[in-house]
Amino acid sequence: MLGDEAKALEIFQAIMHEAALRAAAGEMPKDRLWLLRDARFRCLEASEAGLQAEEIEMEEHEIDPNGPAQIAKLEPIQLAIWISAAPEPQRTALALFYLDELDHGELLALTELKTVELGKLIGDGRQEFQAWLNSTFPHSET
C-alpha cells in the first residue's frame, strides 16, 4: 500500500497499539475486518501526506503466457512500489487481492466496491502491470 517499509511498520505498530488498548478496555469492534479497514485508512492518510504519484494514462497489454517468468525476475519491493503508485481505490484492490487472505465478499466489503468496479480495477491493473513488465523485461530478454 505504501511502498515504504518504515512507514508501513509505523502504521502496523500504531494499529496493534490501538488494538491492545481496545482489547484491554473490552471495546473490540464487532467488525471482524476492522484491523484491515483501519490499516487501509491509515495507509491512505499517510500516503496523502507524502509525495503523490503523478496521474498518468497507463498503457495496457494483454496478459502474456510469459508473464509469470517476467514476475519471477522481480524483487518484492518493486511490486510494492508499483502497487503503491496505483491510484485509489485500485491500489487497495490490488494490494488486498494479491494478499490471498480474503474471499471475494470480504474484498468487496473492505474496498467498498461493487463486483463490476472491482473486476475493472483488478483487470485493468493486471494489464497495466503486464505492460510495465513488458517495458521492464522486453521479450528479447525473457
Added chain:
Amino acid sequence: MKTPSLTNRQRMFMRCAPFNDERIDDRGMRSAVFRVRKCDEFAHQRSFDRAVAELVKTTPIPPEVTEWESKQTLIAPQKWTWKKTAQNPVIVAIGIAVGVIAGIFVFHLVEHMGDFPGEETARKLLSVARSTKPAQFEALKTDAGAVGDLFFMKHRLEHYDVPPEFADFRTIGSRVFDDDEGHRVAQVAVVEKHMQFLLFPAEKDAKSGVPRHFSGWRYVDFENWTGVVQEHNGVCFMAAMRGGEKDLAPYLKKKD
C-alpha cells in the same frame, strides 16, 4: 481453448476471480469460473496472479511484525450469526423436513382428535343401519325412552337405555342381534326422520376387561350416514341417520 461468450457480469467475475478457488464465496462467480476454467485466457490470468501472489509471499517481514503475528491472527475468525445460519441450505433443508414432519403429525393429531373407544364398532353398525330393511324389525310402537325396560325384560340387556335427548321419539320397530364379535346389539327404528338407534357394549380394555369410558357425544360417519355416540354404564348408544353432523346436532342441543 477460446473463451466462451460471457455476460458482462460473468466477465467481471472472471476478471476479479480469486486465483485460489477456496476464496470464491459467490455462486455467480463460481459458475463464471466454471465456464472459463479451461480457456487459455483464464489460465494465463491465473498463472499471472499466482506468480504475483508468490512474489508477495517472498516480501521480507520485519521481526517486529512476525513477533505480533505469532501472538494473534490479524483477521478474526468468521462468526456464525443466526441470519447466516438460517440461510445455510443445509439448515433450510432440515427446517423444511422438520416442518413437513410436524405438519403430518399435526394432521394426524387433528384427524384423530375426535376418536373414541368403540369408534370402529360404531362405524360398522352405521353400515348395518344403512342396509337394514324395515321388514327386519319387529313392530314396536312406544316411546324410545321405554325400550330400555323392554330390552332388559325380554333380552336381559342391562343399561341398554335411550338417553333423554332421544327418549321422546316414537318407535316403529326394534330387533336384537349379535354382531361379528358376538356382542349383543339392540337396534330401534323411530319415526323421526327415519332415524335409528343402536345400543351396543362399550369397548373393553384388553387387559382388565373394564369398559373404556368416554364423555360427551362423539360423531362418526360412514357413506352419507352420520351417527352420534354416547357411553353410559358400559353401553354405547348411537343415534344414526342419513345426513351430516349438522342434521344431528340440533337434537343434542335440545336437552342442554
